[in-house]
Amino acid sequence: MKARALAGLVAPAMFGLSVLIAWEAVVRGLGVPKIILPAPSAILARLVGSVPTLAVDFAQTIQAVLAGYVIGCASGLIVAILVDRTPFLQRGLLPLGNFVSALPMVGVAPIMVMWFGFDWQSKAAVVVIMTFFPMLVNAVAGLASAGSMERDLMKTYGASYGQTLTKLRLPAALPFIFNALKINSTLAMIGAIVAEFFGTPVVGMGFRINTEVGRMNIDMVWATIVVAAVTGSLFYGVVALIERQVTFWHASYRQRPA
Amino acid sequence: MSIERASALRRRIMNVLPVTIVVTALVALWYVGALWMNAQLQGDFFANAGKTNYSFAEFAAAELNMDRPKLPAPHQILAELEHSTFEIDPSSKRSLVYHASITLEETILGFAIGSSLGILLATLVVHLAGLDKSLMPWIVASQTIPIIALAPMIVVILNQFDITGILPKAVIAAYLSFFPVTVGMVKGLRSPDPLQLDLMRTYSATRAQSFFKLRAPASAPFFFASMKVAVAAALVGAVVAEVTKSEDGGLGARLLAGSYYGQTVQIWAALFAAAACSAGLVGLIGLIDRATARRMGYAR
Numbered sequence: 001m002k003a004r005a006l007a008g009l010v011a012p013a014m015f016g017l018s019v020l021i022a023w024e025a026v027v028r029g030l031g032v033p034k035i036i037l038p039a040p041s042a043i044l045a046r047l048v049g050s051v052p053t054l055a056v057d058f059a060q061t062i063q064a065v066l067a068g069y070v071i072g073c074a075s076g077l078i079v080a081i082l083v084d085r086t087p088f089l090q091r092g093l094l095p096l097g098n099f100v101s102a103l104p105m106v107g108v109a110p111i112m113v114m115w116f117g118f119d120w121q122s123k124a125a126v127v128v129i130m131t132f133f134p135m136l137v138n139a140v141a142g143l144a145s146a147g148s149m150e151r152d153l154m155k156t157y158g159a160s161y162g163q164t165l166t167k168l169r170l171p172a173a174l175p176f177i178f179n180a181l182k183i184n185s186t187l188a189m190i191g192a193i194v195a196e197f198f199g200t201p202v203v204g205m206g207f208r209i210n211t212e213v214g215r216m217n218i219d220m221v222w223a224t225i226v227v228a229a230v231t232g233s234l235f236y237g238v239v240a241l242i243e244r245q246v247t248f249w250h251a252s253y254r255q256r257p258a
Numbered sequence: 259m260s261i262e263r264a265s266a267l268r269r270r271i272m273n274v275l276p277v278t279i280v281v282t283a284l285v286a287l288w289y290v291g292a293l294w295m296n297a298q299l300q301g302d303f304f305a306n307a308g309k310t311n312y313s314f315a316e317f318a319a320a321e322l323n324m325d326r327p328k329l330p331a332p333h334q335i336l337a338e339l340e341h342s343t344f345e346i347d348p349s350s351k352r353s354l355v356y357h358a359s360i361t362l363e364e365t366i367l368g369f370a371i372g373s374s375l376g377i378l379l380a381t382l383v384v385h386l387a388g389l390d391k392s393l394m395p396w397i398v399a400s401q402t403i404p405i406i407a408l409a410p411m412i413v414v415i416l417n418q419f420d421i422t423g424i425l426p427k428a429v430i431a432a433y434l435s436f437f438p439v440t441v442g443m444v445k446g447l448r449s450p451d452p453l454q455l456d457l458m459r460t461y462s463a464t465r466a467q468s469f470f471k472l473r474a475p476a477s478a479p480f481f482f483a484s485m486k487v488a489v490a491a492a493l494v495g496a497v498v499a500e501v502t503k504s505e506d507g508g509l510g511a512r513l514l515a516g517s518y519y520g521q522t523v524q525i526w527a528a529l530f531a532a533a534a535c536s537a538g539l540v541g542l543i544g545l546i547d548r549a550t551a552r553r554m555g556y557a558r
């Protein structure tokens with residue numbers, strides 16, 4: 001098992017490393033100008049050299065991401081429970097939710113900037129709107145996923161609605177909820193960064209990307225993207241790790257017979 | 259009318275009715291919200307104009323027809339949509355048709371590039387065992403990166419090579435749309451039963467034959483599901499790319515211009531136009547899906 005897990009890490013690591021080496025070689029060998037594509041080593045140097053700036057940008061953006069993510073996911077879950085309780089809303093609101101979740105939600109960014117000002121609150125609002133619908137749609141599907149046998153069992157126990165919800169249906173919905181949490185972790189990063197394109201105080205990762213592109217400091221742009229990528233991957237990884245701990249019983253995590 | 263017909267109609271109404279009621283309720287809520295959010299602004303206007311003696315109806319009517327409201331009322335957005343879609347010459351830069359056609363062009367080109375790339379990658383991943391282990395984690399990781407953040411840079415870089423116009427934006431649309439296709443198609447191409455794959459082997463079918471006669475047809479439902487996600491993602495990519503390079507027009511440029519000049523009605527109209535484009539494209543794929551499903555016999 002351990003050897004297989006190690007092999008699962010080594011193969012992608014080798015691939016990634018060879019891409020980086022090829023990138024460095026192409027940039028150096030062909031003498032690609034820095035404004036088109038800086039070499040990985042140049043990006044790393046820039047990253048190390050401008051840690052203070054990047055840290056301030058990171059702090060600005062991450063608070064919008066986290067605040068929006070928590071509010072969006074929590075309200076999506078609450079509305080999903082309400083929708084689940086009322087069949088009318090299920091038939092009336094759910095088709096709308098499905099429709100809305102396919103819409104270009106980033107478009108609300110300028111409106112939110114107008115309503116909530118230039119600071120991080122408007123970015124958090126964009127993140128709330130972007131994360132709400134995936135959570136709603138997934139959680140409703142998850143709440144419906146408990147089998148009728150189990151539900152009947154709860155009924156024979158004389159369990160109340162609340163008991164059935166907390167002991168059976170919410171745990172059964174967890175894989176779906178975590179699916180939404182994972183989707184939302186990347187959406188939240190995207191939402192906050194794109195919202196910053198539409199106006200922000202002079203700090204933030206989206207702001208940095210947009211201005212440094214204008215000043216042709218492409219290595220700084222890449223450095224910011226590296227920070228964003230690492231943050232996004234870590235965010236996703238943490239959610240996936242919690243999922244593994246909480247839904248260890250799910251079929252996809254049970255060890256396959258050899 | 260036969261009984262089945264009548265009950266089918268009844269079911270239809272039962273399906274549509276709740277949606278209609280919810281939409282009506284949302285529109286009503288919207289009006290209340292508009293009254294609430296614009297109240298202060300309108301109050302200031304009246305105060306500045308020295309107008310102190312007005313009825314509530316007068317105030318509300320003024321509030322719902324402001325030039326630059328905080329939250330425009332639905333009828334204002336509809337009027338703007340109608341005005342900028344039908345009344346302005348489509349070749350004018352003030353026409354929504356002009357901007358929407360640019361966005362649609364980029365979306366469709368990007369979607370075509372992205373979904374072909376996705377299908378190609380999925381085919382490779384399914385057939386080359388080593389690639390599955392080494393490439394797939396990176397394809398997944400590429401999506402935890404805010405790809406949209408690359409948009410301004412890709413536009414600038416491609417500019418250096420004199421690639422301008424719709425192509426740079428299509429590239430970003432393609433970037434966003436390739437992932438759902440890859441993941442969906444890997445799943446789809448792997449969906450045939452091991453028994454069926456074994457059967458192909460007993461026929462001594464070549465890899466190409468079992469691909470075209472078994473794997474590809476079996477992946478059809480997955481294909482359409484991922485196409486729907488991909489086309490919506492492509493539109494988002496196109497709109498965001500337009501924001502970063504707004505001089506070429508497009509719905510994203512329209513959004514940005516609206517936010518520069520505080521033209522809220524224009525922003526909302528552009529947003530609704532983008533939503534309509536997205537819904538239209540997804541709906542179109544849904545139709546093709548249903549027709550294919552009926553012909554191939556996997557319809558539910």
